[in-house]
Amino acid sequence: xxxxxHCHSKFSKDNQLDPMExxxxxxxxxxxxxxxxxxxSYSCSDPIDLMEIPKGFFVFRGVEVSTDLGHLLIxxxxxxxxxxxxxxxxxxxxxxxxxxxxxxxxCIPAHPFRGWESLGTAVYDFESLDAIETxxxxxGAIQNNKAMEAARKLKLTSTGGxxxxxxxxxxxxxxxxxxxxxxxxxxxxxxxxxxxxxxYGPVPDKVLMR
Numbered sequence: 001x002x003x004x005x006h007c008h009s010k011f012s013k014d015n016q017l018d019p020m021e022x023x024x025x026x027x028x029x030x031x032x033x034x035x036x037x038x039x040x041s042y043s044c045s046d047p048i049d050l051m052e053i054p055k056g057f058f059v060f061r062g063v064e065v066s067t068d069l070g071h072l073l074i075x076x077x078x079x080x081x082x083x084x085x086x087x088x089x090x091x092x093x094x095x096x097x098x099x100x101x102x103x104x105x106x107c108i109p110a111h112p113f114r115g116w117e118s119l120g121t122a123v124y125d126f127e128s129l130d131a132i133e134t135x136x137x138x139x140g141a142i143q144n145n146k147a148m149e150a151a152r153k154l155k156l157t158s159t160g161g162x163x164x165x166x167x168x169x170x171x172x173x174x175x176x177x178x179x180x181x182x183x184x185x186x187x188x189x190x191x192x193x194x195x196x197x198x199x200y201g202p203v204p205d206k207v208l209m210r
Contacts, residue, residue, distance in 0.1 A: 001179070002033075003035065005062070005174070006073060007034045007161065012039045013039070019048055023053065027057055029170060031203060032058060033058030033059060035060040035061065037063055037161075039064050058182060062074055062077075071118060072107055076105030076184060077103055082100050094126065106188050107129060111136040112133065112150065113144075123147075123154070130191060131151075131158065135161070138169065173199065173201060
């Protein structure tokens with residue numbers, strides 16, 4: 001099962017991409033699902049729940065959080081109760097991870113070696129990371145290769161996402177899951193158990209619909 005775990009839409013307020021446009025493009029590319037990780041707040045993506053998603057395609061929601069050390073992807077929360085600080089910028093990474101974990105969620109550094117808004121070598125300093133985004137569709141190969149090396153050294157699960165802010169960026173990277181994923185709880189469990197890996201597009205063994 002192929003899911004793009006790192007997507008943005010106009011609800012991140014840094015682009016004009018309509019979320020349904022992204023959903024339809026993901027379906028065309030052969031993906032089985034996507035996860036909207038709008039910046040700062042889970043509630044930003046509340047309108048996603050009102051969309052009429054085509055049958056057989058799965059849409060999930062997470063958050064991309066701005067911490068003092070870089071961006072962090074969080075999955076498994078269902079509200080902004082993780083944010084006990086009342087602000088959205090430069091939250092302390094270790095405190096965010098503690099809060100998310102207390103709610104049953106997981107934490108994954110986004111584009112960890114991009115050079116800005118990323119943890120860099122700080123990924124080696126935290127034992128509470130649940131996985132590493134090794135395949136980021138906006139990153140270059142050198143940046144992603146460093147993330148892959150970190151995942152191997154730390155024996156952490158590999159994930160992938162397009163980091164799309166434009167429709168043409170969809171599907172550049174995604175995560176392959178060994179088992180079917182229908183709920184965010186299943187997604188969290190499979191990542192925790194390491195039953196997934198990051199990949200680059202295009203989706204294997206899929207024929208694009210024209």
